[in-house]
Amino acid sequence: MRLAVVAQASVRPIVVPSSAGLRLAAAPSSDESLLIERMQASKTLTHIDVLNRTPRTWKTPGYDQAVDYVVQQMRDAGWDVRVEELEAKSWSGTGKLRNVVAERRGTAADGERKLVVAGAHLDSVRNGPGANDNASGSSTLIELAKSFEGIDTRNDVRLVWFDGEEAGLLGSIAHVKANAADSDRTIAMLNMDMVGSYAGRVGFDLGRRTGTAGLSDAMKGVQLRTGLTAVEYPERHSRSDHASFDNVGIPSIDFGVSVKSVEKDDPYYHSPKDTVDKINPDVLEGYGDLIAVTLLDFANRSSRIG
Numbered sequence: 001m002r003l004a005v006v007a008q009a010s011v012r013p014i015v016v017p018s019s020a021g022l023r024l025a026a027a028p029s030s031d032e033s034l035l036i037e038r039m040q041a042s043k044t045l046t047h048i049d050v051l052n053r054t055p056r057t058w059k060t061p062g063y064d065q066a067v068d069y070v071v072q073q074m075r076d077a078g079w080d081v082r083v084e085e086l087e088a089k090s091w092s093g094t095g096k097l098r099n100v101v102a103e104r105r106g107t108a109a110d111g112e113r114k115l116v117v118a119g120a121h122l123d124s125v126r127n128g129p130g131a132n133d134n135a136s137g138s139s140t141l142i143e144l145a146k147s148f149e150g151i152d153t154r155n156d157v158r159l160v161w162f163d164g165e166e167a168g169l170l171g172s173i174a175h176v177k178a179n180a181a182d183s184d185r186t187i188a189m190l191n192m193d194m195v196g197s198y199a200g201r202v203g204f205d206l207g208r209r210t211g212t213a214g215l216s217d218a219m220k221g222v223q224l225r226t227g228l229t230a231v232e233y234p235e236r237h238s239r240s241d242h243a244s245f246d247n248v249g250i251p252s253i254d255f256g257v258s259v260k261s262v263e264k265d266d267p268y269y270h271s272p273k274d275t276v277d278k279i280n281p282d283v284l285e286g287y288g289d290l291i292a293v294t295l296l297d298f299a300n301r302s303s304r305i306g
């Protein structure tokens, strides 16, 4: 997650349903159960352990090493993978960006397939190795790709590891611009940033523009069906890559630490101490499960939630 640069306006509060009320017994589908079984924190931690050996700052060799690692992992997993080289043109920086993009084709007919994007920033601040921020999200994305093996979806799925998030969401801004032809058929963007916070919990916030009651209900539905639980934060923000999609009207969900409690949940945020030993495996596991079933849900929808 990037530093706050402007005051963030808070949006209307959202009531989180009480677990004291009547609840139906969870009944996950066989694909959902399989994903929950496959998404294991112990596997995700092996990638964090590799990625957090060096800072992965934009335009440094450490970042390029991380790109090579992700590309190899995606090749091994059988996904179509490429490095998307784009030019950053922003008030906060210029230069070459290198996003990693992995794709999988859905089963619906041409013209009927929609697209779901899941993303995480692969870069880190210069001041630390960024285990939670954001090797945690990047590694969860790697394990998502592997966990979907043999699980068909109606829609295409695109996974993106973004460059230059800490420099001002540069990789995601450039990606959305370069892939504008796909915007209309993109039914959701799922972002993950800081999903292993030391003192954290499993939660998410919705896009400031696109976070409708319908999108909130969809998240409640996923939780009721699977028995997984998460907090929907009332605060919405533009401090991670989901904002680049939200800004062009693509329904966006940001999984990770609450913008209101970053320093409390992760006292090692943006410091040299943000290392793999501080990752909370229970939190990491909870996010992996929730993100996987959410991705499955959107990957099988035939239309965007308004």
Ligand SMILES: [Zn+2]
Binding pocket: 001, 002, 003, 125, 133, 166, 270
């Ligand atoms: Zn950050």
